[in-house]
Amino acid sequence: MTPKTSIGRSLRRRRSRFAGTRNCLLGMSVFVLIGAQASAFTAYVSNEKSNTVSVIDTDKFTVAKTIKVGQRPRGIELTKDGKFILVAVGDDDTIQVIDVRTHEIVATLPSGPDPELFTQDHTGKILYVANENDNTVTIIDLERRVPLGEVQVGVEPEGMGLSPDGKILVATSETTNMAHFIDTEMRQIVANVLVDARPRFAEFKRDASEVWVSSEIGGTVSVIDPVKHEVKKKITFDIPGLRKEAIQAVGISITRDGKTGFVALGPANRIAVINATTHEVQKYLLVGQRVWHMAFTPDEKYLLTTNGVSNDVSIIDVANLRIIKTIQVGELPWGIAISQQ
Amino acid sequence: MIKTKNGRLCYGTHPDFDRGASLIRLLLAGIFLFGWTSASTDAAEINIGYLRRIDPKSTLSRIQTPADNDGIAGARLAIDDNNTTGRFLNQQFSLEDVRLAGGANAVAATIALVERGVSLVIADLPADELLKAADAGSPRSLLFFNVGASDDRLREEDCRANVIHTAPTRSMLADALAQYLVWKQWRRWLLVVGSHAEDKLYGDALRRSAKRFGARIVQDKVFEDTGGARRTDSGVVQIQRQLPVFTQGAPAYDVLVAADESEVFASYLPYRTWDPRPVAGSAGLVPTSWDGSHDQWGAVQLQDRFMKQFSRRMTALDMQAWTAGRMIGDSASRTRSTDPKAMLDFLKGPDFALAAFKGQRLTLRDWNLQLRQPVLLSDGRMIVSVSPQEGFLHQVSELDTLGIDRPESQCKLK
Numbered sequence: 001m002t003p004k005t006s007i008g009r010s011l012r013r014r015r016s017r018f019a020g021t022r023n024c025l026l027g028m029s030v031f032v033l034i035g036a037q038a039s040a041f042t043a044y045v046s047n048e049k050s051n052t053v054s055v056i057d058t059d060k061f062t063v064a065k066t067i068k069v070g071q072r073p074r075g076i077e078l079t080k081d082g083k084f085i086l087v088a089v090g091d092d093d094t095i096q097v098i099d100v101r102t103h104e105i106v107a108t109l110p111s112g113p114d115p116e117l118f119t120q121d122h123t124g125k126i127l128y129v130a131n132e133n134d135n136t137v138t139i140i141d142l143e144r145r146v147p148l149g150e151v152q153v154g155v156e157p158e159g160m161g162l163s164p165d166g167k168i169l170v171a172t173s174e175t176t177n178m179a180h181f182i183d184t185e186m187r188q189i190v191a192n193v194l195v196d197a198r199p200r201f202a203e204f205k206r207d208a209s210e211v212w213v214s215s216e217i218g219g220t221v222s223v224i225d226p227v228k229h230e231v232k233k234k235i236t237f238d239i240p241g242l243r244k245e246a247i248q249a250v251g252i253s254i255t256r257d258g259k260t261g262f263v264a265l266g267p268a269n270r271i272a273v274i275n276a277t278t279h280e281v282q283k284y285l286l287v288g289q290r291v292w293h294m295a296f297t298p299d300e301k302y303l304l305t306t307n308g309v310s311n312d313v314s315i316i317d318v319a320n321l322r323i324i325k326t327i328q329v330g331e332l333p334w335g336i337a338i339s340q341q
Numbered sequence: 342m343i344k345t346k347n348g349r350l351c352y353g354t355h356p357d358f359d360r361g362a363s364l365i366r367l368l369l370a371g372i373f374l375f376g377w378t379s380a381s382t383d384a385a386e387i388n389i390g391y392l393r394r395i396d397p398k399s400t401l402s403r404i405q406t407p408a409d410n411d412g413i414a415g416a417r418l419a420i421d422d423n424n425t426t427g428r429f430l431n432q433q434f435s436l437e438d439v440r441l442a443g444g445a446n447a448v449a450a451t452i453a454l455v456e457r458g459v460s461l462v463i464a465d466l467p468a469d470e471l472l473k474a475a476d477a478g479s480p481r482s483l484l485f486f487n488v489g490a491s492d493d494r495l496r497e498e499d500c501r502a503n504v505i506h507t508a509p510t511r512s513m514l515a516d517a518l519a520q521y522l523v524w525k526q527w528r529r530w531l532l533v534v535g536s537h538a539e540d541k542l543y544g545d546a547l548r549r550s551a552k553r554f555g556a557r558i559v560q561d562k563v564f565e566d567t568g569g570a571r572r573t574d575s576g577v578v579q580i581q582r583q584l585p586v587f588t589q590g591a592p593a594y595d596v597l598v599a600a601d602e603s604e605v606f607a608s609y610l611p612y613r614t615w616d617p618r619p620v621a622g623s624a625g626l627v628p629t630s631w632d633g634s635h636d637q638w639g640a641v642q643l644q645d646r647f648m649k650q651f652s653r654r655m656t657a658l659d660m661q662a663w664t665a666g667r668m669i670g671d672s673a674s675r676t677r678s679t680d681p682k683a684m685l686d687f688l689k690g691p692d693f694a695l696a697a698f699k700g701q702r703l704t705l706r707d708w709n710l711q712l713r714q715p716v717l718l719s720d721g722r723m724i725v726s727v728s729p730q731e732g733f734l735h736q737v738s739e740l741d742t743l744g745i746d747r748p749e750s751q752c753k754l755k
Contacts, residue, residue, distance in 0.1 A: 114642075132642050135425060154429065155422045156642050174639065174696065175667075176426040177674070192429040194674060198696035217696035243739055245701035267700075 041297050042100070042339040043304055044085050045313055046073035047330025053087060053098070054313075054329040056304070058297055058338065061315055061325050067103045070096055075117040076335040079142065080124025085337065088115040088129070095129065097145075100339065110147045112138040117201075117335075119160040119169070121184070128169050128184075130157040137171050139187065151187050153180045161202030161211055168226060170211050172199035179213045179222070181229060191229035195222040201293075203252040205276070214249035214263060221249050221263055223279055233279045237265060237272055251293035255300055255318070262303060262316075264291040271305060273321055283321055287314035295336040306333040384433040387423075387679050389669060390454040391416055391662075392447060392474065393465040393489070395440045401608040407656070412465045412488060413438055414651045415659030418643075419666025421650075423673070430674055436666075441466075447474040455481045460681045463665045465489035465658065468499070475501045484681035486665035489658060492542065493745060496709040500752035505688065505710045507664040511546035513744035514628040517716030517728035518598075518621055519550035520742070524730045527595035528555065531588070531618070533562045533610075535601040543600035547622065554733075559592040566605045584613035591616070598622045625720065628728070631660030632719040637727075640698035664697055664712065671695060700727070704738070709752035713740035 040059035047054060051073060055065040070089030077086050078100070085098040088111065095109040095118065111118070112131040119128050120142065127140040136150040137157055154176025161170040162184075169182040172195070179202060181191040196218020204211045204226070212235075213222045221235040237247045248266035254276055255261075261274040267290050273283040288307025296303050296318070303316040306329075313333060315325040391413050400406050408414070416436055423434040437459065439450050447466055451474045454462060462478065463486045464471055472495070475485050485504045487495060493510045495501075509517075522528070530551060534544030551558050564587070588597065588610075597614055599622040601607035607623035619625055633654030636644065643663075647655040655663075672684035675692065687693055689710070694702035699715045706713060718726045733742045741747070 132639075133645055155425050156639070175422055176429070177671070177696075178426070178429060180429075189429075194430075197671075197694045197702060217702045218694050219702070243735075245738060245740070248701075 043295065043297075043313075044076055044078070044087075044337050044339075045304075045306055045329050045333050046076040046087055046335040047311075047332060048072055048074055048308070048334040049331035051089075052330045053085065054333070055103070056313065056327060056329075058302065058304075061327055063327060063329060065103060066330065067098060069098070069105065070094065074334045075115065076337045077118065077120065078337050078339055080120060080122070082339055086118070086127070087335075088118060090114045090116055090132075095127075107145060109140055109142075109145055110138075111140065112136060112147070112150070117158055117160050119162045121162060121166045122164070123166075126184075128160055128162065128171075130160055130171060132156045132158060132174075135173070137169070137182065149187055151182055151189065153182075153189070154178050154192075159199060159201040159213065161204050161213075163204050163211075163226065164206055164208050170202040170204070170213070170224075170226075172202050172213055174198045174200065174216075177215075179211070179224060181226070193222070193224055193229050193231060195224075195231065196220045196234075200250050201252050203254055205254055205258045206256050207258055209258070210276075212252050212254065212261065212263075214252055216248045216250055216266065219244060219247040219249055221252065221261075221274075235263070235272075235274060235279050235281070237263075237268070237281060237284075239265075239268060239270065239284055242268055250291070251305075253294045253296060253303060255296070260318075262294055264294055264305060266290055266292070267309075269307075271303075271316065285316060285321060285323060287316075287323060288312045288326065292334050293336055295338045297338055298340045304336055304338065306336050308332050308334060384427070384431045385673075385679050387432060387434045387461070387669065387673055388437065388457070388459045389416075389420070389434065389666070390437050390439055390451075390459040390462045391465075392439045392450055392454070392462055393441065394467065394470070395442050398604075400604045401606075405608075407658070408653055410651065411656055412658040412662045414647070414653075415655065415661070415663035416463050416488075416666045418647055418650060418659075419663045419670060423666065423670030426670060426674055430677070432673055432679075434670065434673075436463075447471075448477045450474075451477050451483065452481075455483060460484065460679070461669055461684075462486070463488055463662055465662070468492040468495055471495065471504070472499060472501065475504045479503050482681055484685055486668065488661040488665050493546070496706075496711045497745065497751045500709045500754060502710075502754040503685075505665070505668070505685070505705065505712070507661045507668070507712045509630050509714060509716055510711065510744050511543050512549060513711075513714075514716060515543070515546035515550040516553065516743045517628040518626070518718065519547070519554045519556055520728045520730040520733050521626075521718055521726050522596055522598075522621065523554045523556055524732070527619070528557055529592075529594045529596075530556050530558050531560050531562070531591050531594040531597045532558045533564050533588075533597060533599045533601075533606075535603050535605050535607075536563055536565045537603040537605075539602040540600050540605075543602055543623070547598055547600055559594045562587075562591075564599075564601070564606045566603065580609050581613060584609055585615045588613075589615040594618060596621055597625075599624055626725055627719050627721070628716050629657045629719055630714065630716065631655060631657045632717055632724060634719065634722060635698070635717055635724050637724070638698050638700040643698055660697075664695065664703070667697070668695060668712075701740075704740075706741070706747070708747050708750050709754070711744065713738060713743075715740065716743060 043056040045054040053067040057064045071091035075088035095111040097107040114133040129138045139148045154173030156174040159172035179193045196215035198217040201214045222231045223233040247268045251264035253262045261276040263272045270284040288310035290308035305314045313327045447470045487506045599607040601623040610620045672687045729739045
């Protein structure tokens with residue numbers, strides 16, 4: 001292979017070469033089987049400590065397989081075409097690309113050092129990665145798998161939220177305590193909004209009317225007007241019997257209709273259910289220990305949470321706001337992504 | 342270049358990209374520089390003085406001899422972090438290093454700083470000198486951050502309304518250790534205290550902690566400093582004979598707790614006690630605000646940043662100074678002010694919460710301006726535990742189980 005060969009091309013070649021092998025057929029038959037059941041999706045959970053990804057069948061809610069990955073896997077997503085899992089392996093300074101059919105690592109992305117969270121644009125062609133160690137957001141061409149550029153942000157960037165039209169990227173920086181609004185076309189910061197201490201996650205509503213930013217140490221969620229770049233409401237959490245220090249807001253998921261928000265509260269071991277119109281907390285759901293992140297099944301019937309310290313995943317019945325099952329996964333589960341098929 | 346599982350080669354960086362990337366970087370730097378110069382014309386300036394004694398300190402272990410920039414390196418890193426933030430808020434932070442040696446006067450240095458437009462001072466000074474400097478700075482609206490002195494009296498009978506403390510007190514350190522030893526069921530302590538004033542203060546703090554958390558001091562011994570050099574050619578020969586004898590005949594105990602801030606004997610204790618027992622306090626398991634091995638709660642990022650810039654590991658004093666620097670940065674960005682009074686009001690208020698890689702927010706005790714903080718327990722190579730320990734409860738904050746609490750406090754801030 002000459003150095004000029006693009007990885008995309010070499011991968012296509014590699015896949016055609018392997019097509020028809022036993023491994024691949026096996027992978028495909030599993031894929032077809034899952035595809036045949038209308039309600040079954042696949043959830044992928046990154047286990048920060050055991051360096052694995054747990055594959056969960058959301059029909060049976062059991063771990064179907066465990067994939068070995070690089071060092072310290074955290075941020076995880078599926079590509080928009082559903083063909084690959086992307087997982088940031090921070091201590092290996094890269095993002096690994098896993099084929100969903102074969103569960104094999106087929107490539108790595110030039111993510112920059114210590115990648116943690118990342119997000120794709122709506123076409124699935126561009127990836128935005130937070131590099132905590134050098135205060136940058138790296139922009140990657142997903143097809144060619146080459147970096148396109150970087151944007152300097154505050155100290156320790158982490159959360160990455162893309163507006164529904166893909167024009168604005170919100171990056172949070174943990175020590176600067178800001179949500180940076182980046183124009184994705186210009187690749188420049190257009191606004192900086194100060195939020196509470198150690199902002200970790202940013203999530204837009206589907207109608208782009210609000211972006212929610214969680215602050216882990218501050219223990220709050222700032223609801224930001226993405227046009228005025230102002231915090232219009234700060235959601236606070238008050239749980240009887242718990243000290244303020246234990247309430248640490250991390251992952252955020254908002255339903256497609258924009259009516260209900262879920263916020264993971266870390267060592268408070270709870271998910272806050274929020275009326276996303278009034279921004280009032282409706283309920284706290286007790287899940288496992290140190291809950292990090294969440295993902296909906298595509299039909300939004302279930303919400304799955306990763307519980308870091310108790311090494312499990314809680315399944316929330318979204319309509320009834322009840323935990324219906326807990327699944328043991330690897331050590332220190334962190335991120336979660338669910339296939340759309 | 343990275344090999345995949347199948348032995349295929351993947352390129353971390355596309356060769357074509359290298360040229361493109363440098364161009365992009367140049368362009369970005371240009372845009373950034375343009376933005377910076379146009380913004381910095383009216384940037385709010387925050388000038389901070391760093392006042393420190395640089396008298397040489399000898400330690401028993403060579404690897405613990407403090408670096409020349411011990412402390413101030415942490416402050417410098419915080420200033421860099423603040424300036425990254427300040428770039429978005431049009432605030433610029435600077436640090437002036439004032440080194441006091443021999444008979445140099447901290448009061449004169451303080452007044453000179455005020456004359457140069459400094460309104461905030463990070464101080465690494467002994468207690469008495471700190472008080473004199475603070476009192477000289479008080480009518481001049483100077484706000485101090487004590488990063489070096491752990492004396493409880495600075496937060497109690499000698500507290501000052503213009504001195505914030507990021508250094509944990511002796512009583513906080515002792516409580517952090519005691520909670521762990523009690524949790525471990527090592528309740529019978531052989532206490533050995535040095536003969537210098539600060540050793541005695543640490544000894545007092547450890548006795549208080551033992552009583553508070555239900556440990557029993559089975560014997561209370563003094564290790565007399567008879568003078569002499571820290572290092573000699575005959576080395577450990579005599580020590581190996583002296584220490585077992587010194588600890589011989591003690592009543593049954595679980596752990597030897599040593600108070601030796603003066604670096605006279607504690608580091609000689611591990612592996613040399615008459616009975617095979619663990620050592621804690623000034624050697625062995627040491628309570629501290631920071632350690633180069635701490636890597637939980639995102640601390641790796643701070644440790645990496647520090648190592649990259651200063652080519653050494655970050656110490657407790659570096660961390661205490663970093664924390665002070667970040668408190669200044671955070672209060673400046675939240676209040677959008679450079680006025681020390683406004684900053685102090687913010688830091689004392691309910692909205693202040695500092696993220697400092699310790700798993701929870703750090704806040705200020707408004708009754709004596711001491712920073713609440715978890716305390717790490719380090720064996721010199723690893724973090725063994727972090728206090729407060731589970732189960733030590735408190736009605737306001739579990740962090741207030743460490744050190745002297747509000748109802749017992751003698752501090753009256755004016």
